[in-house]
Amino acid sequence: MKDKGGVNMKKAISIIALGTLLATNSLLAGGNIVAPAAEVVAVPVQTDTDPFYIGIGVIWAGVSRDCFERGCTETIRLKDSTWGGIVRVGYDFNQYIGIEGRALKATIDSDWAETTHYGIFLKPMMPVGEQVNIYGLLGWGHTKVVTDSTSLQDEFTHNGFSYGIGLEYDLSSKKDDYDSYKKNPDDVPAFDRPFDGQGDQEVGWGLWIDYQNLMNNEGPEKYKTNIVSFGVTYDF
Structure with missing residues (x-):
């Protein structure tokens, strides 16, 4: 067997x-x-934002004052409106707070008043959606109004509180803002907060319109001065 x-x-x-x-x-x-190909995992790269922005625009300035001497036969309220230009330079700490300096001059189409102003302002902000931003202005300003007419020549300067409110519109999309931080197509930028493309994260061109009060019943002649401005901004 x-x-x-x-x-x-x-x-x-x-x-x-x-x-x-x-x-x-x-x-x-x-x-x-x-061997099977290993999956390539993109590593997030910490990205520094540039919080600076600049703006240039056109302003309309309204000025009024009492007139009771030097050419005025009775106490009346003089009023004038002029056009001019404005420059803004700002720094956004985040999407909610920033600081801004601005300078303006209005002399075009003036009957008797020319306005010059510069100041520094705290800028609280409230984003509304991806592209709209509502902001305030709270700060200190230097304002000078020169009265120059055939019957009245005068100059008044005021240093003090100034405030305003405005609206900004970002012309770039959130995706455009995000892609602008990529050095290579496969980069994954990382930020100190979830990316929203607002405030210090915004990049590119934008539009704005705002109102600012420069003076309110200042001096013996009770000067009042306010402006409406609109223009373009560029965020770096």
Whole structure:
């Protein structure tokens, strides 16, 4: 009677030997063993924002004052409106608060008043959606009104509190703002807060319109001066 265990053992050894021989031949023939490609994981890169912006625009200035001497036969309220230009320079700390300096001069189409103003302001902000921003202005300003007419020449200067409110519109989309931070197409910029494209994260051109009160019943002649401005901004 044949030893079945011995026969099975011989078959197993033969199969192992044959497999080893085939594998060796494959390697000697130049066969390559290819490992599965590893998935490339993008690593977020910490990104620094540039919080500065500049703006240039047109202003309408309204001026009024009492007149009771030097050419005025009775106490009346003189009023004038002029046009001019404005420059804004600002720094956004985040999407809710910033600081802004502005300078303006209004002399165009003047009947008797020319207005000059510059100041520094705290700028609280409230984003509305991705592209609209409502802001306030609270700060200190230097304002000078020169009265120059055939019957009245005068100059009044006021240093003090000034305030305003305005609206900004971002012409770039949130995606455009995000992509502007990429040096390479596959970059994943990382920020100190979830990206919203607002405030210090905003990049590119925008529009604005605002109202600002420069003076309110100042001096013996009770000068009142306010402006409406509109123009374009660029966020770096």
